[in-house]
Amino acid sequence: xxxxxxxxxxxxxxxxxxxxxVTKGVKGTILAKVEYFNPGNSVxxxxxxxxxxxxxxxxxxxxxxxxxxGTSGNTGMGLALAAVSKGYxxxxxxxxxxxxxxxxxxxxxxxxxxxCPTNVEPEDPRSYYSVAKRLNSxxxxxxxxxxxxxxxxxxxxxxxxxxxxxxQTEGKITHYVATVGTGGTMSGTAKYLKERKxxxxxxxxxxxxxxxxxxxxxxxxxxxxxxxxxxxGFGEDILPQNVAFDLIDLFIKVTDKDAAIMAxxxxxxxxxxxxxxxxxxxxxxxxxxxxxxxxxxxxxxIILPDHGTRYIAKIYNDLWMKDxxxxxxxxxxxxxxxxxxxxxxxx
Ligand code: PMP
Numbered sequence: 001x002x003x004x005x006x007x008x009x010x011x012x013x014x015x016x017x018x019x020x021x022v023t024k025g026v027k028g029t030i031l032a033k034v035e036y037f038n039p040g041n042s043v044x045x046x047x048x049x050x051x052x053x054x055x056x057x058x059x060x061x062x063x064x065x066x067x068x069x070g071t072s073g074n075t076g077m078g079l080a081l082a083a084v085s086k087g088y089x090x091x092x093x094x095x096x097x098x099x100x101x102x103x104x105x106x107x108x109x110x111x112x113x114x115x116c117p118t119n120v121e122p123e124d125p126r127s128y129y130s131v132a133k134r135l136n137s138x139x140x141x142x143x144x145x146x147x148x149x150x151x152x153x154x155x156x157x158x159x160x161x162x163x164x165x166x167x168q169t170e171g172k173i174t175h176y177v178a179t180v181g182t183g184g185t186m187s188g189t190a191k192y193l194k195e196r197k198x199x200x201x202x203x204x205x206x207x208x209x210x211x212x213x214x215x216x217x218x219x220x221x222x223x224x225x226x227x228x229x230x231x232x233g234f235g236e237d238i239l240p241q242n243v244a245f246d247l248i249d250l251f252i253k254v255t256d257k258d259a260a261i262m263a264x265x266x267x268x269x270x271x272x273x274x275x276x277x278x279x280x281x282x283x284x285x286x287x288x289x290x291x292x293x294x295x296x297x298x299x300x301x302i303i304l305p306d307h308g309t310r311y312i313a314k315i316y317n318d319l320w321m322k323d324x325x326x327x328x329x330x331x332x333x334x335x336x337x338x339x340x341x342x343x344x345x346x347x
Contacts, residue, residue: 006085011038011045011078012160016168016301021269022262022282028174028294030285033165036274036307040077043161043305044147047184048078050156051145052086066091066142070132073102074233074306075147080109091135091142093128098232101310119228122238147182148240154188161185162192165301171196175300177285179205179277180212180251181234183243185303190247201292204248205277205284207259210235212243213251230256230324233277233305252284257326259283260315267308267316275306276315 004010014037023030035043055061066089067079076092083090090111094103095118103113114135116128124130136144147153165173176193178186190202206212209229214222226237231254236243256276263279266272285302294300314320321327333341 007039008045008049008082008085011049013164014038016165017270017272019266019270019282019302022265023286026286026289026294027296028289028298028300030300030302031169032270032272032278032282032302032304033161034272034274034304036304038078040074040081041307041309042074042077042275043185043303044074045078045081046160047147047153047156047182048075048145049082050159051147051150051152052079052082052088054152054155055143055145061088061143062141063087064141065089066139068092068132068136068139068142068144069147070094070128071147073098073106073310075145076102076106076111076113077109079145080106080111084110091139093131093135095128097228097230099310099314101313102232105310147184148236148238148242151241153182153184154191154242154244157185157188158192159188161303162189165189166193166196169299169301172297172299173197173200173301174298175201175203175285175288175294177203177205177281177288177300178303179234179281179284179305180243180248181236182240185305187242187244187247189303191244194247202247202249203285203288204251205234205281206251206253207231207235207280208253208255210253211237211239213253215239216245216248216251231259231276231280233275234280250288252287254280254284254287257324260321260324260326263308263311263315266304272304273308274304275308276311278304278306279315281305 016031019030038045068091070093080090093114096115097118106113120127122129136142180186193200209227211225214225259280262283281302
């Protein structure tokens with residue numbers, strides 16, 4: 001019989017899918033690593049499992065323990081799945097800008113969620129970072145994975161994402177593109193790939209409102225770079241230890257709007273119903289290519305971190321898009337539009 005002993009054994013080994021339409025006119029092969037094939041529908045399942053298993057080995061997490069984390073949702077989902085399989089309780093703190101779906105999904109898999117204000121400093125006692133730390137100090141036998149500074153995060157990608165990409169591309173990869181939030185996906189994978197082939201170009205995708213690009217270019221942590229933005233899961237107002245700046249060749253910033261429109265194009269033109277930051281990753285990758293055209297035999301791999309279901313009330317909703325000035329006209333047809341079009345073409 002062929003079966004997995006529990007859902008956590010299905011994490012990883014996600015497919016590479018060639019992009020065909022949104023890359024029209026571009027030389028080289030552009031491949032998306034589609035992380036929504038993980039059981040929690042995101043790249044973060046990989047690090048959730050690794051952080052838990054490393055904590056178990058170090059004796060930081062004991063039977064009956066509670067896992068407490070500040071998460072934009074995807075790490076929470078991964079932790080919750082692993083916690084269900086292994087018998088731990090989970091409490092997550094989340095910023096209130098996160099989609100309601102993400103909160104509901106975490107509650108569906110048995111986690112407790114504490115919603116905190118988005119627009120406060122990380123040091124503010126109300127921030128989701130601070131609340132997670134406080135709960136960890138108050139709840140006995142609790143473990144705070146701290147995905148930002150816990151190097152098991154990058155290590156998970158060094159051990160899984162990197163080798164997978166290397167094998168899937170038979171070592172032919174020349175460019176690696178990933179959004180940078182905690183930095184784990186970019187840094188761990190980049191370390192593995194650059195150890196195999198040092199001239200692989202690594203492009204970090206940042207967002208307007210985040211400090212990474214400026215920091216990489218100037219070495220200055222500039223508070224003026226920090227302002228609210230809407231895309232979820234990447235860009236930061238802190239410098240997490242998992243961001244290995246020396247392994248990231250350059251950063252490209254992408255706006256909320258360009259990312260949202262590209263995510264919708266990926267769904268409609270490629271059949272990839274993916275999350276908002278996937279739009280950022282692909283838009284940023286194409287910007288890079290505009291500035292540095294690829295050669296015919298170049299192979300670029302872009303990480304697509306999560307699934308579109310978590311954003312149906314946002315970027316996949318025309319009214320929401322219009323309200324945010326991201327769409328001039330409604331693009332999903334009503335029954336009336338369809339009938340009018342049919343009548344028109346029949347005439
Ligand atoms: N996009 C989404 C939707 C995410 O949840 C995350 C994880 N925070 C990222 C991008 C960035 O990944 P990383 O934290 O590994 O840098």
